[in-house]
Amino acid sequence: MTDDGPDSSSRKPGLAAIALFGVLAAVVLGSASGFSDPATGFPAGESIIHNIGYALFDIDLGEIPSEGFLAAFLIIAIALDVALDSAVYLAKQEDEGTIVSALTDGGQDIVDGDVAATDETDETNRGGDR
Amino acid sequence: MVTAFDYVPAIVLLPFVSFVVALFLGKYLPKKGAYGGIAATAGSLLLSIWVLLAVRSGSAHQETYWTWAEGVGAQPFTLEFGALIDPLSALMLVIVTLIATLVHVFSLGYMNDEGERDLPRYYAGLGLFTASMLGFVIADNLLMAFMFFELVGLCSFLLIGFHFRQEGPPSAAKKAFLVTRFGDYFFLVGVVAVFATFGTAAFSGAESFPALAESAINGTTEGINTFGFEPTTWFTIVGLLVLGGVIGKSAQFPLHTWLPDAMEGPTPVSALIHAATMVAAGVYLVARMYGFYVLTPTTMGIIALVGGFTALFAATMGIVKEELKQVLAYSTISQYGYMMLALGSGGYVAAVFHLTTHAFFKALLFLGAGSVIIAMHHNENMWDMGGLKNKMPVTYWTFLAGSLALAGIFPFAGFWSKDEILYEALIHAGSEPLLFAGYAMGLLAVPVTAFYTFRMVFLTFHGNARSEIARNPEPVRWNVKGPLSVLGVLAAVTGVINMVPVQKVLGLEGIDYLHRWLDNEWGGIEGLSSHHYAEIGPYSSTYPFGTEVATVLAGAAISLALALVGLGLAWKLYNVAEPVEHTAKLGGAKELLYNNYYQDEFQVWLANRTRGVSGNADTFDQGVVDGVVNGVSSVSLVSGDRIKRIQTGVVGNYALLLTLSLTALLVAFAILGGWF
Amino acid sequence: MVPPEYYLLLSSGLFCIGLFGILTRRNALYFLMSVELMLNAANINLVAFSFYWGNLTGQTFALFAIALAAAEVAVGIGIILALYRNFGDVDVMQAATMRW
Numbered sequence: 001m002t003d004d005g006p007d008s009s010s011r012k013p014g015l016a017a018i019a020l021f022g023v024l025a026a027v028v029l030g031s032a033s034g035f036s037d038p039a040t041g042f043p044a045g046e047s048i049i050h051n052i053g054y055a056l057f058d059i060d061l062g063e064i065p066s067e068g069f070l071a072a073f074l075i076i077a078i079a080l081d082v083a084l085d086s087a088v089y090l091a092k093q094e095d096e097g098t099i100v101s102a103l104t105d106g107g108q109d110i111v112d113g114d115v116a117a118t119d120e121t122d123e124t125n126r127g128g129d130r
Numbered sequence: 131m132v133t134a135f136d137y138v139p140a141i142v143l144l145p146f147v148s149f150v151v152a153l154f155l156g157k158y159l160p161k162k163g164a165y166g167g168i169a170a171t172a173g174s175l176l177l178s179i180w181v182l183l184a185v186r187s188g189s190a191h192q193e194t195y196w197t198w199a200e201g202v203g204a205q206p207f208t209l210e211f212g213a214l215i216d217p218l219s220a221l222m223l224v225i226v227t228l229i230a231t232l233v234h235v236f237s238l239g240y241m242n243d244e245g246e247r248d249l250p251r252y253y254a255g256l257g258l259f260t261a262s263m264l265g266f267v268i269a270d271n272l273l274m275a276f277m278f279f280e281l282v283g284l285c286s287f288l289l290i291g292f293h294f295r296q297e298g299p300p301s302a303a304k305k306a307f308l309v310t311r312f313g314d315y316f317f318l319v320g321v322v323a324v325f326a327t328f329g330t331a332a333f334s335g336a337e338s339f340p341a342l343a344e345s346a347i348n349g350t351t352e353g354i355n356t357f358g359f360e361p362t363t364w365f366t367i368v369g370l371l372v373l374g375g376v377i378g379k380s381a382q383f384p385l386h387t388w389l390p391d392a393m394e395g396p397t398p399v400s401a402l403i404h405a406a407t408m409v410a411a412g413v414y415l416v417a418r419m420y421g422f423y424v425l426t427p428t429t430m431g432i433i434a435l436v437g438g439f440t441a442l443f444a445a446t447m448g449i450v451k452e453e454l455k456q457v458l459a460y461s462t463i464s465q466y467g468y469m470m471l472a473l474g475s476g477g478y479v480a481a482v483f484h485l486t487t488h489a490f491f492k493a494l495l496f497l498g499a500g501s502v503i504i505a506m507h508h509n510e511n512m513w514d515m516g517g518l519k520n521k522m523p524v525t526y527w528t529f530l531a532g533s534l535a536l537a538g539i540f541p542f543a544g545f546w547s548k549d550e551i552l553y554e555a556l557i558h559a560g561s562e563p564l565l566f567a568g569y570a571m572g573l574l575a576v577p578v579t580a581f582y583t584f585r586m587v588f589l590t591f592h593g594n595a596r597s598e599i600a601r602n603p604e605p606v607r608w609n610v611k612g613p614l615s616v617l618g619v620l621a622a623v624t625g626v627i628n629m630v631p632v633q634k635v636l637g638l639e640g641i642d643y644l645h646r647w648l649d650n651e652w653g654g655i656e657g658l659s660s661h662h663y664a665e666i667g668p669y670s671s672t673y674p675f676g677t678e679v680a681t682v683l684a685g686a687a688i689s690l691a692l693a694l695v696g697l698g699l700a701w702k703l704y705n706v707a708e709p710v711e712h713t714a715k716l717g718g719a720k721e722l723l724y725n726n727y728y729q730d731e732f733q734v735w736l737a738n739r740t741r742g743v744s745g746n747a748d749t750f751d752q753g754v755v756d757g758v759v760n761g762v763s764s765v766s767l768v769s770g771d772r773i774k775r776i777q778t779g780v781v782g783n784y785a786l787l788l789t790l791s792l793t794a795l796l797v798a799f800a801i802l803g804g805w806f
Numbered sequence: 807m808v809p810p811e812y813y814l815l816l817s818s819g820l821f822c823i824g825l826f827g828i829l830t831r832r833n834a835l836y837f838l839m840s841v842e843l844m845l846n847a848a849n850i851n852l853v854a855f856s857f858y859w860g861n862l863t864g865q866t867f868a869l870f871a872i873a874l875a876a877a878e879v880a881v882g883i884g885i886i887l888a889l890y891r892n893f894g895d896v897d898v899m900q901a902a903t904m905r906w
Binding site: 781785 | 825828829837898899901902903904905
Binding site for chain 1: 789
C-alpha cells in the first residue's frame with residue numbers, strides 16, 4: 001500500500017489547484033454585485049421534503065415550482081444497478097480469468113475452474129434449459 | 131411530348147456506357163466488348179439521325195443540363211454543361227457516330243479476327259473516344275468544349291499507345307499527347323481569356339461571346355473587359371490563343387509532327403482519329419465559334435495562310451513515303467489544311483462540306499489500308515505490295531473511290547468540296563490579298579495530292595506482286611468489306627449534298643442542300659447561320675474571270691486539270707508492271723522530304739535550347755513545390771512525435787494539464803469579458 | 807440571508823481542495839475521496855441557487871448527483887481493485903501503460 005506521506009508525492013502540482021481557486025475567487029467576487037438581493041427563497045411553511053418527493057414522481061401537488069423527474073429517476077435507478085453489477089464484475093475478476101465469487105449464485109454448485117472451458121468440453125451440458 | 135432532343139445526352143452516354151462495360155466486363159463478353167460498342171454507337175447513330183431529322187423539320191435546341199459551378203460577386207460566371215443542337219452539330223453528330231459504328235464493325239475484322247490481346251482495353255478506348263468526341267460536338271460553351279477536347283486527346287493517347295509492349299507506339303502516343311498539349315495550353319489560356327473578357331463562354335444566344343464580341347466591334351463595349359486593348363486587337367489575341375489548340379489538334383503546321391507518328395496505333399483507330407474524332411475536333415471548333423473568328427480579319431488571314439501552307443507542305447512530304455499509312459497521314463494533314471484555308475477565307479460552308487466528305491473518304495482509305503494490312507500480314511511497305519487489285523476486288527474498288535475523292539477527281543465527293551474551298555478563296559482574294567497566297571498554295575497542293583494518292587494506289591494494287599505475301603494475301607471477311615462498301619458509296623456520292631457549281635452554271639435552284647442547311651433554312655439558332663457569318667465577315671466577293679459562272683467554271687477546270695496532271699504523272703511513273711523508285715530525280719529535295727523537312731529534328735533542337743528554362747522549372751518543382759509538400763509532412767511528423775509525449779499515461783499529469791488549461795481559459799475569458 | 811457569492815466561494819474552495827488532493831496524492835483511494843469533494847462542490851452550487859431562484863429543480867438535481875456519485879464510487883472501487891490486482895499497488899502514478 002502506498003505510503004502517502006509528505007515525501008512520497010510532490011506537493012508542487014497542488015499549486016495549480018490553488019491558482020485555480022484564486023482565479024475562481026476573483027471572478028466570483030468581481031461579479032458579486034451582479035446578484036440581486038435578497039434571493040427569492042422558498043415560501044414559508046412549505047415542506048421542502050414533500051415538494052422534492054412530488055417533483056421526483058411528477059405529482060403536481062407541490063407549491064414550490066419544479067420540473068418533473070420521473071424519467072430521470074428511472075434512468076438513475078438503472079444506472080445504479082449497472083454500476084453495482086459492474087463493480088461486482090470488476091471485483092470478481094481474478095488473475096487467470098476464473099471466477100471466485102464472493103456472492104451466492106442461487107444455490108448451484110460453484111463451477112470450479114474456467115467456466116467457458118467447462119462448457120466447451122462437456123457435451124451433455126450443451127444447450128437446453130438448465 | 132418526347133422529342134429527339136430529349137435523347138441528346140443519350141447520344142453521348144451510350145458510347146460511354148459501352149466504355150464502362152468493355153472496361154469492367156469486357157473479358158467475359160463474346161468478342162470482348164465489340165458487340166456492345168457496335169450496339170452503342172449504332173444506337174447513337176440512330177439517335178443522331180433522329181436529331182438531324184428534327185433539325186430538318188425546323189427546330190433547334192439549346193439546353194443547359196448542369197450548372198456545376200456558380201460564381202459570386204458583381205459579374206458571376208456560371209460553368210455549365212449543356213447541349214447545343216443546330217444544323218452544324220447535328221450534321222457532325224451523324225458523321226461521328228456513323229464513322230464510329232463502321233470503325234467498330236471493322237475492328238471485329240482487324241482486331242478480333244487477328245487475335246490481338248487486350249481487346250477489352252481497346253474497345254473501352256474506342257467507346258470513350260467516341261463519347262468524348264460526341265460530348266465535344268454537342269458542347270454549348272467553350273469550357274465544356276475544352277474539357278471534352280482534352281478527353282479526346284487523352285483517348286488518342288491511350289489508343290495510339292495501344293500496343294504499349296512494343297517500342298514505337300508508347301513513344302508515338304507520348305509525342306501526340308505532348309504536342310497537342312502544347313497547343314491546348316494556348317487554348318486553355320484562351321478559354322480563361324474569353325471568360326475574363328465576356329464573362330461567358332456560351333456559343334449561342336444574345337449573351338454568347340461571339341454576339342458580345344460583335345456588338346463590341348460595333349461600339350457597345352459594355353460589360354466587356356478588353357484589358358485596355360482595342361476590341362479588334364484583343365479579339366485577335368484571344369482568337370489566336372484558342373487557335374493554338376486547333377493547330378495542335380488538327381495537326382496544322384508547325385504542330386503537325388505528332389500525326390504521322392500516330393500511325394503506330396491500330397489502323398481502325400487511325401481511321402477514327404483522322405476522319406471523325408481527334409483531328410476533326412480542331413476544325414470543328416473553329417466552325418463552332420466561327421462568329422467570333424470572322425470579326426477579326428487578321429485571325430482569318432492567319433488561319434487561311436496556315437491552312438494553305440499546311441495543305442501544300444504536308445502534300446509534298448506525302449510523295450516520298452513508302453508506307454501506306456504514312457501517305458494517308460500526310461494526306462490528312464494536307465486535307466485539314468484545306469479546311470483551315472476554307473475557314474480562313476470565309477468559306478464556312480465549304481469547310482464543313484470538306485469536313486463531311488473528308489470524313490467519309492479518309493475513313494474509307496484508312497479502313498481500306500487496314501484491309502490491305504490484314505492481307506499483307508501487317509507489312510505496310512508499299513514496295514512489298516503490288517498486284518492486289520485482282521485478289522481484293524472489294525478493297526480495290528472502294529479504295530479507288532476514296533482515292534479519286536481524295537485527289538479531287540470529278541464527280542467524286544472530294545472534287546466538289548475541294549473545288550468549293552478553292553473557289554471561296556479565289557473570290558475572296560480580291561478583298562484580302564493574303565488569301566491569294568493561300569489560294570495559290572492550295573492550288574499547288576492539288577496535283578501533288580493527286581500524284582501521291584495514285585502513286586499509293588498504283589504501288590499497292592497495280593503491277594506485279596513484289597513479295598510472296600502479296601501473291602497470296604490473307605482473305606478478309608464481311609466485317610471488313612461491309613464498312614468499306616458503305617464508305618465507298620458515300621465517298622462517291624456525298625458531293626450531291628452541295629453541288630454549288632452545277633447550280634450556278636445550270637441555274638438550277640435549291641440543290642445546294644448544305645448551304646441551305648447551314649443557313650438555317652430549315653431550322654437553326656439565330657446568329658449561327660452561314661448567312662450571318664458572311665454578313666459580319668471581312669470579305670467581299672470579286673470575280674477575276676468576269677462573271678460568276680465563268681469564275682466557277684474556270685476554278686473547277688483549273689483544279690480538275692491540275693489533279694489530272696498529278697494523276698497522269700503517277701500513272702506514267704508507277705502504273706507499270708515493275709515500278710521503280712523515282713525519288714532520286716528529286717535531287718537534294720529527296721533527303722529533305724524523306725526527313726519531313728527536318729521538322730522533328732527542329733523541334734528536338736528547340737526543346738534542347740529550352741533545356742535551361744525547363745531545368746529551372748524542374749528545380750523549382752523539385753525544390754520549392756516538393757519541398758513545401760515534404761516540409762509540411764515532416765513538420766507534422768516531428769511535431770506529432772513531440773506532442774504525443776504529453777500523453778504520459780500518468781493520470782496526475784492529465785489532471786494537471788486539465789487544471790492549468792481550465793485556469794488559462796478562465797483567465798482569458800475573464801480578461802476578454804471584463805469579469806474582474 | 808447569506809449572499810450567493812459566499813456559496814460560490816465555498817463551492818470553489820471545496821472544488822479546489824478536491825483538485826489539490828487529486829494533483830498531489832498518489833493513492834487511488836484518496837483520489838476517489840477527492841473526486842467526491844469536487845462533486846459535492848457542484849452540489850453546493852445546485853442547492854444554493856435552487857434557494858436563490860426559489861425553484862426546487864436544483865435541490866432535486868443535487869439528489870441525483872449524489873446517487874450518481876454512489877454509482878461512480880462503486881465503479882471506482884472496482885477499478886481500484888483491478889488496479890491493485892494488475893499492479894500490486896494502488897498507486898495511480900504506476901499505472902502508466904496507457905500512453906503513446
